[in-house]
Amino acid sequence: xxxxxxxxxxxxxxxxxxxxxxxxxxxxxxxxxxxxxxxxxxxxxxxxxxxxxxxxxxxxxxxxxxxxxxxxxxxxxxxxxxxxxxxxxxxxxxxxxxxxxxxxxxxxxxxxxxxxxxxxxxxxxxxxxxx
Numbered sequence: 001x002x003x004x005x006x007x008x009x010x011x012x013x014x015x016x017x018x019x020x021x022x023x024x025x026x027x028x029x030x031x032x033x034x035x036x037x038x039x040x041x042x043x044x045x046x047x048x049x050x051x052x053x054x055x056x057x058x059x060x061x062x063x064x065x066x067x068x069x070x071x072x073x074x075x076x077x078x079x080x081x082x083x084x085x086x087x088x089x090x091x092x093x094x095x096x097x098x099x100x101x102x103x104x105x106x107x108x109x110x111x112x113x114x115x116x117x118x119x120x121x122x123x124x125x126x127x128x129x130x131x
Contacts, residue, residue: 009049014114015057015064022111029089073117075130079104082118102126
């Protein structure tokens with residue numbers, strides 16, 4: 001018998017060689033709200049109960065890697081505004097605006113090379129699954 005256990009939120013963590021070098025990107029450029037500074041980790045609220053954390057990869061559970069294989073996707077109704085803002089700020093690795101089968105989106109990188117995507121589901125039935 002499977003019993004549904006309670007879940008309150010989710011936190012995704014990226015590991016860095018120096019979290020203080022990337023913290024201004026998440027706080028000042030992306031505008032994430034710092035919820036908790038644990039010293040070796042900083043946890044941000046992206047939206048509602050969606051959280052993102054940066055961890056000192058020299059002290060944390062995992063170790064930082066020279067090349068990431070992770071993608072943080074942020075869903076927003078105004079992808080074009082995000083694209084314009086980040087382009088104006090000179091954010092590295094920024095792609096053009098793309099339109100796929102399910103979403104319009106673009107990619108960019110944080111200062112350590114981790115991939116981030118901003119997207120909007122253009123099918124209303126799909127979009128409401130994530131509200």
